[in-house]
Amino acid sequence: MRTIRIGSGAGYSGDRIEPAVELADKGGIDYLVFECLGERTVALAQQARMKNPDSGYDPLLEERKRTVLPLCAAKRIKIVTNMGAANPEAAARKTAEIAKSLGLRSLKIAAIVGDDVLEACKAGDFPIMEFDGTIRQLGNRLLSANAYLGAEPMAQALKAGADVVITGRASDPALFLAPMIHAFGWPMDDWNLLGQGTVAGHLLECAGQITGGYFADPGYKDIPDLARLGFPIGEVGEDGSLVITKVEGSGGAVTARTCKEQLLYEVHDPRQYFQPDVVADFSQVRVEEIAKDRVRVSGGRGAKRTGTLKVSVGYVDSFIGEGQISYAGPGALARGRLALDIVRERLKLTGVAASELRFDLIGVDSLHGRQVSAHANEPYEVRIRVTGRTENLREAVRIGNEVETLYTNGPAGGGGAWKSARDVVAVASVLLPRELAAPSVRFVEA
Amino acid sequence: MKLREIAHSRTGDKGDTSNISVIAYRETHYPLLREQVTAERVKAHFAGVVEGDVVRYELPNIAALNFVMSRTLGGGVTRSLALDAHGKSLSSALLDLEIDVPADVK
Secondary structure, three states: OOEEEEEEEEOOOOOOOHHHHHHHHHOOOOEEEEOOOOOOHHHHHHHHHHHOOOOOOOOOHHHHHHHHHHHHHHHOOEEEEOOOOOOHHHHHHHHHHHHHHOOOOOOEEEEEEOOEOHHHHHHHOOEOOOOOOEOHHHHHHEEEEEEOEOOHHHHHHHHOOOOEEEOOOEOHHHHHHHHHHHHHOOOOOOHHHHHHHHHHHHHHOOHHHHOOOOOOEOOOEOOOOHHHEOOEEEEEEOOOOEEEEEOOOOEOOOOHHHHHHHHOOOOOOOOOEEOOOOEEEOOOOEEEEEEOOEEEEEOOEEEOOOOEEEEEEEEEEEEEEEEEEEEEOOOHHHHHHHHHHHHHHHHHHOOOOEEEEEEEEEOOOOOOHHHHOOOOOOOOEEEEEEEEEEOOHHHHHHHHHHHHOHHHHOOOOOEEEEEEEEEEEEEEEEEEEHHHOOOEEEEEEO | OEHHHOEEEEEEEEOOEEEEEEEEOOHHHHHHHHHHOOHHHHHHHOOOOOOOOEEEEEEHHHOEEEEEEOOOOOOOOOOOOOOOOOOOOHHHHHOOOEOOOOOOOO
């Protein structure tokens, strides 16, 4: 039976650089996938592209490509990534330029375009899923609308000989499904194969989260050598069989436990994991340790895909102002509470226009709120944090200022004040009839 | 004892919804999770955090439960005022739940 080995070189935009190099060098992989595009990143990248038409792709593209391209070219490892963000063609041109500068010739680089569906969304004026309203009602706050594309255009690019495939918004598991569809010729209506392939993609897409990252809990779940965490490899057979492993000698661990946690990560109903290519069913999945750092994962299934694609809509939501300051030693908690009371009153007295405010004691109740944290012990030090949502930057700035002035006007011994004010680009979703997105492949030669 | 002694957990986020898995270390403990870690108990445990519903899904093959909690992430990860906008730390709070483990269950 034919098998391919797919490495996962990044689980988010800012992820560590060298685990991908280790995978390319020692992983015996056929494909190296970089998942680098967060929910709102496309909207931010779109803002960058509006300022400069040659930008709008992932800021670490150059560093990642420079470190792995020579190894990948020498070993004929194909790269698939969503580092194209809001501008896959510019990312492809940049990659070609990097390849040339490294002396690599005749690399075929493909850009997948067509995830930008802003015009179609405006024309259809679709309802927003998260709150009452439609696309048009966002008015000039609307920044971007990008459809989660499926694996097909990426698989087409691979079939046409691409060495590097760069897409913008695509479903994360589809980045991994594309090599499987290409390598094995899986039909796009074999729902069970696509479902099991989606299990593989879902397990691999967050890179280190399945090799021991986001997992360790000393004394309960110990993981060796997290500073040298190895990123995962999926060995996928043409029948969909899957083993998750990692480079021998790298840090971390692949166990049934790490795989189970990642299987359910960001999953709602496990019977219905909606993807552009399939509705995957994780409910019958089995996980089995077959050797050290080798876990077999089987039983993924699927049902027919839906008629719509999920679209991520970026918009300017509001502004957030924030301030923090710390207190320590005996009475720290009481002084922290006093500080919060003062800021609360000051915001009222000075008429700061905030639609939502939050008063936290970091070290006491900032993560889980007052009720859950009610029985916590008194800490040696606390840091207060005040945040608020405003309509404009001017009001947001005033929130941090009211925390900062605690230095000279607040309780004794306040130190390390910090403040910020920023605009908030948020994302919402709409469902777009799938025929309204028309992805295509464009090649750039290095 | 605490849930932490018999199960591990991970939080994921999508929009304003948080999901928390609870996975038994031993398959023999899975029935205890099913009986005692109910959606109602989880909702009560997260008083002041979960503003919406808690729905529980069962995955007997991997001895796990998955809790899906709506209106939990301050209006959505990308606009939340919270320090932990993703709610990544919520799994640790859930493991603080008290569980009765009968002496004859190994």
